[in-house]
Structure formats: structure tokens, C-alpha cells
Amino acid sequence: MAGTNSERIMLAEGPAIILMEPQLGENIGMVARAMANFGLAELRLVNPRDGWPSEKARAAAAKADHVIDGTVVFDTLEEAIADLNFVYATTARQRDGFKPVRSPVTAAETLRTKFRSGEKTGILFGREKSGLSNEDVALADEIVTFPVNPAFASLNIAQAVLLMSYEWMKSGMEDVHAVPFDAPEQPPATKDELIGLFDHLEEALEARNYFHPAHKKPKMIENLRAVFSRRAFTGPEIHVVRGVISSLDRFTRAGQRLPAAMTGSEAQATDDDKRDA
């Protein structure tokens, strides 16, 4: 989806993403892109199979060059996390042992809290095929796991990084229901505007003998008003709807203006006048 604007703020802070023995450069690149999408920038690789740098990674990163350029390679996981205070291990499988298991939401909130207090943190992701070993997990503080379809639980590495990066971004928002932009600001319609719409519509319909037979008119008006009340129109929307009514009311299909005497919105003709017309 389009929408990148290079003049906007480039977010580049938060936990390090640590990939354990990644195999495919494409995956590393997709990880870098996902990180950049959600404001992370620090990528660490433990013993990547095909070496580093990787042109395939750069191509797949889709211009997340700041992440690719800053990527650091380590021989061992111990070295990769040496300077960090707190590390999450991601895993889809239950592990024996003493590590607490957290949801992505909880993990992101914890990482955000630690980030704000100046701690250095990381999120560790396993090998494409075999994930993290128990020895890898033992070096982490806590485990994070994703709420997945039980029968189809296998996430690829870039998807797993995307979800954690997304939750990281959300953890920095005051309200997860907030949106970065909204429809143009429109005041809700006042009752006066709404009643103006009712009057306009009902007059135009009355002029066409819509309310027939006469004894059903009160119920028909009630129904009509219910339909239009439920829509929660804004002021500008009321304006659009009244334009539609005026157009139907005043013009023929050929685009010719009806004589003023035929249009109730301009002439206060009686029902009988119009029915005869």
C-alpha cells in the first residue's frame, strides 16, 4: 500500500531484533522492512548461513536501507545479547522450564516500559526451519508466543517480526483505537438541519402524491423519518442529500428544468395543483 512520505519523521528506536542463524537473505530483508514499517531499526544476526552483507536482503528490504546498513553480525547468541538488559524469546511451542510466557500485547507493553526507563532490550527469533533451541531460550528472560490457529500455527520469521514490531508501535500509542488520519472533520448535523431535510423530502414527495392513501400518511412519514434519522448524517452530508432531492425534484431525466410551478421546493402549490399537473 502506498503512503510513505520521506519528509515525515523516521522512527528508529526500541528493542533490537535478533535473528538466530537465519538462512535466506530474502527473509532478512523482509524482517528489515517489517521493522522499518513500525519504527524499529536495530537488527542483529547470529551466524547467518549465507554471510553478510547480502544483496538479496537489501533487495527484499524495499528501501529499509537504514536497517540493513546498521545490521551487526555475531558469532554466538551470547555475544549478540551481551549488552542488553532484557530479552524475549519468541516460540510457538510450549517449553519446559521456568520462563514466564507472554502474549505479544503484554510483551510489547513490557518492552515499552523498559525502553522508557532506559533499559536495552531485544526480541529473539528462531531459525527458519527449527526455531529456537532450549539452550537459546534459556538465555532469554521471558517467552512470547502468538495467538494462532491451533491447526496452522507456523509463522514465517518475517511475519513473526512484523507482528512484534506492530505491537511495539501500538504500545507507544495512548489509544490503540486511534488512527493516524481521519475523514475530514465534519460536525454532526443539528436537529434543525435534519428537520430541514425531512421537510424538503416530504414536500417533494407530497407533491407527487407519494403519501397515498391519506390515512397512511402519518405512518409513512414516521417510517421515512426513522430511515433518515438512523443514518447519523453530518451537516455536509445533509447538504449532499438535499442536493439529490433537489435534483430529482427539479429536473427531468433529459436534464431540463421543470417549470417552477411543478416543483414544490420553489412553489408552495397545493396537492391538487400538482396532482393535476
Add this chain to the structure above:
Amino acid sequence: MAGTNSERIMLAEGPAIILMEPQLGENIGMVARAMANFGLAELRLVNPRDGWPSEKARAAAAKADHVIDGTVVFDTLEEAIADLNFVYATTARQRDGFKPVRSPVTAAETLRTKFRSGEKTGILFGREKSGLSNEDVALADEIVTFPVNPAFASLNIAQAVLLMSYEWMKSGMEDVHAVPFDAPEQPPATKDELIGLFDHLEEALEARNYFHPAHKKPKMIENLRAVFSRRAFTGPEIHVVRGVISSLDRFTRAGQRLPAAMTGSEAQATDDDKRDA
């Protein structure tokens, strides 16, 4: 990451995913996989460039065959959404017009509510390069947009589908902090267990004249207890820690058992006895 278990429940319900004129089979396959990960199954394609079925899509779907097999192709967006009651359009760009803009969390909650009341819903995703046109968006009820890094906002189609599918899954959870499995249940330690640890440790250290000089002993014990109190040990963890202390206390580096008289945990010797040993 590993973790799929084909004997577990296969979730396959919820909103349809509609892709507008997708180009690459690989992307369609990655979309199918992301849907399967989070329990969605109904994929609709509007006018896919390279036709359908697609072997590239099937390969990239990583065994999400139930999604690939059920995919339906339409000539127009109007046909693709004809049977639905409510449709979200995903976009990263602000649009003119009257559509409300929602966050993924809000959108997923809305979709879940409508699903539970029996409405058929869909989420519409744009072309790889150009996204959705204003005409496409006009056919949707509301807009959903992602909270992204302002300077790096371009999500690929499979990533966008992954995030919406993930939020769909979360919207069905009573508590987004819940996890599908947890570390083996462990009761938190009782104070009795904790004090047993203190006694054990302090006795073993006392036997080595750790608390020296004597006037600092109260402060040293206070610090030691603070360090071990802060850990919030479980009962089984206390057991592990006491095993460590016993091992250090009772055995030499060569693995030889120290004489019982030298180990405070077995012999209730006085401090003087041990200091002389």
C-alpha cells in the same frame, strides 16, 4: 516457527479477504498462509493478473491448501462483495470523502460483533503497486488504516492481510494478554520456603566466614535477603537454588564429598567448629 499440530482445531470462519487485481501468485499464497495462521479461510480475487489457479500461489501458501482450494475469482469488485453486508477498505492514504477511518483494533472488534450477529463481512486490500482507487474505496463501508512509521509506511499486501487477520484472531479472545500455553504451573514460594533458603545459604556462608567483619553481618544479611527476596521465586525454583547451595557447600571442585563435619547443612556444628576446620 514450528508448532503446527494437525490434530488441533482448524479455525476457518470470519470475514472474507478480497484482493483487488493482485499481480504475483507468491503474494496471493502468502496472503492465504497469513489467513490460515489466524483462522480465516475465505479468499476472493478480483481479476488476478496471472489468472487462477496459480501454482506459485499454492507453493507460497505453505500448506494452507484449504484457503487456496476455496479461493473464488470475480471479474469486478461489485460482484466480489455482492453477498456481503459490510466491507472495510484498507488504505495507508487519507481519502477525501465521508468514510469513517478505523484502527485495526477497532475494525476487528466491529467485524467480530457483526460476525457474531450473523452478518457477512469482508476486508478489501489494494493492488501491489497502486493500492485501492477512490472508486474501489467508495464501495466499502469504512476505511481501516495501520499505525505505521510515518516515513516508512508501505506495507506489502501479505503483511497487511497478516495484521488484519491477527487482529481478527485477537478480537475473539476474552483477554488479549492471554497466552495459548503457559510455563508449567508453579505455586509461588511460601515465606517458609524462602526463609528456609535464607537459613541454608546464610549457614553455608557463615561456615566460610563470609560475614566478616562481624559488625557488618546484619547489613550483609539484609542485603543478601533483599537480593533473594526480589526474585519472586516459585516453590520449585527454591528447590533448585537450594540444590545449588548444597552442591557448592558439600562438594569439592573435583566432585568429592566434603567430610560431613565441614558442611553446615548436614552437621549442626557451631560456628567455631567450622571456622577451625
